[in-house]
Amino acid sequence: MMRKSLDVAVAGAGPAGLAVALYLKRLGHRVTIYERFDRPAPVGAGLILQPTGLSVLDDLGLFSEIAALGARIDRLYGADAKSGRTVLDVTYNVGGKGNRFGIAVHRAALFGVLHEAAQREGIAIHTGTDITSVVEGSGKQALVGANGSELGRFDLVVDASGSRSKLRRAAARPREARPLKYGVFWASLGWHGEGFDEHALLQRYDRASVMIGVLPIGRAEPGGDRMAAFFWSVESAKVAQVREAGLAAWKEQVASFWPACQPYLDQIGDFSQLTHACYAHHTLLLPAGRGLAIIGDAAHSTSPQLGQGANMALLDAAALACAIERSDDVPSALAAYVRARRLHVRVFQALSLSFTPFYQSNSRLLPFVRDRLVPGLARIPPAPQLLAAMVSGTLVDPFGPIGLAESNWADKHACQRSSIPA
Numbered sequence: 001m002m003r004k005s006l007d008v009a010v011a012g013a014g015p016a017g018l019a020v021a022l023y024l025k026r027l028g029h030r031v032t033i034y035e036r037f038d039r040p041a042p043v044g045a046g047l048i049l050q051p052t053g054l055s056v057l058d059d060l061g062l063f064s065e066i067a068a069l070g071a072r073i074d075r076l077y078g079a080d081a082k083s084g085r086t087v088l089d090v091t092y093n094v095g096g097k098g099n100r101f102g103i104a105v106h107r108a109a110l111f112g113v114l115h116e117a118a119q120r121e122g123i124a125i126h127t128g129t130d131i132t133s134v135v136e137g138s139g140k141q142a143l144v145g146a147n148g149s150e151l152g153r154f155d156l157v158v159d160a161s162g163s164r165s166k167l168r169r170a171a172a173r174p175r176e177a178r179p180l181k182y183g184v185f186w187a188s189l190g191w192h193g194e195g196f197d198e199h200a201l202l203q204r205y206d207r208a209s210v211m212i213g214v215l216p217i218g219r220a221e222p223g224g225d226r227m228a229a230f231f232w233s234v235e236s237a238k239v240a241q242v243r244e245a246g247l248a249a250w251k252e253q254v255a256s257f258w259p260a261c262q263p264y265l266d267q268i269g270d271f272s273q274l275t276h277a278c279y280a281h282h283t284l285l286l287p288a289g290r291g292l293a294i295i296g297d298a299a300h301s302t303s304p305q306l307g308q309g310a311n312m313a314l315l316d317a318a319a320l321a322c323a324i325e326r327s328d329d330v331p332s333a334l335a336a337y338v339r340a341r342r343l344h345v346r347v348f349q350a351l352s353l354s355f356t357p358f359y360q361s362n363s364r365l366l367p368f369v370r371d372r373l374v375p376g377l378a379r380i381p382p383a384p385q386l387l388a389a390m391v392s393g394t395l396v397d398p399f400g401p402i403g404l405a406e407s408n409w410a411d412k413h414a415c416q417r418s419s420i421p422a
């Protein structure tokens with residue numbers, strides 16, 4: 001066990017940064033969060049909290065709060081837009097962990113739950129502070145701001161600043177991100193239930209160049225209206241071309257592939273309602289440096305095809321806290337953190353990178369293979385169990401190496417079903 005209370009700086013007030021700050025504060029360490037924006041706020045579209053991320057939130061005592069806001073997800077279903085042929089059909093309810101499920105949330109809901117918990121713990125958050133580098137000095141790590149001034153010295157710096165991190169250059173083996181060809185337009189819209197399953201992510205595809213999705217995401221805040229995340233896959237190089245063609249032309253194209261989406265399209269009156277998200281792939285071989293731990297998208301980012309990003313970030317936070325609690329000093333803790341997350345991160349990063357071209361690319365061959373082979377093979381055991389484990393984030397055990405117990409899903413299922421008003 002760590003012999004002293006540490007002074008810890010966390011760069012970034014996203015889910016990873018807030019979660020690790022909560023863990024470390026509760027272990028008795030002095031934690032300060034630095035956020036580059038003028039006020040902490042969520043960034044990005046809706047997401048699915050998988051059994052991995054939900055187990056972390058449960059460990060933090062926040063499951064009931066997030067369950068009250070989100071939408072339970074039991075199934076991921078995708079079909080070919082033209083033929084209606086099933087392309088993807090994955091349910092959590094297979095195998096020995098049949099009670100598993102996901103919870104889809106608006107990012108504002110996840111941020112709000114974690115941020116309020118951090119405030120209750122009295123964790124200091126300094127906003128409008130962009131950290132550009134970490135410099136070792138006098139046995140501690142000095143944080144350097146955008147104007148070159150020193151912000152403070154700490155025993156440990158945690159980089160949770162996301163995929164555009166400036167601090168990961170100080171990793172033991174830094175690696176540049178590789179941009180991916182496809183991104184998405186996305187919007188958070190009012191939920192429209194007719195023709196849509198309130199407990200499923202539904203998608204439509206045309207080859208791999210078109211992917212449309214509707215995900216129920218519950219409420220952004222208590223008492224708010226029910227919402228859905230709507231997204232349209234787009235080649236990043238063609239975003240300007242789509243905008244120049246006009247909103248009406250884009251809506252007509254979407255509706256031609258999936259007419260049931262019209263009530264969602266009717267809610268979009270301007271391209272300003274659509275956010276373009278682009279993605280890049282990178283995996284740090286050693287997500288640590290001298291007195292520096294790198295977690296979340298700063299350590300590993302890819303396309304959201306498997307929906308693991310926020311969940312792996314939460315696992316990183318739990319893993320780092322466990323390593324610190326069980327280690328004698330910071331170097332030992334960092335080494336333990338790297339070991340604990342290495343296999344799970346690399347397996348799911350490789351899977352995400354491998355699967356992405358089947359669903360987002362200009363290839364004609366890969367979607368042909370996907371549409372003809374995957375639906376049949378996916379029904380033959382053990383394929384349903386393997387697919388469910390991939391979606392759940394549990395194909396490789398993420399819990400044991402980080403000292404985390406998986407939640408009791410039978411109990412959580414009942415809790416989640418009773419927590420959301422109609």
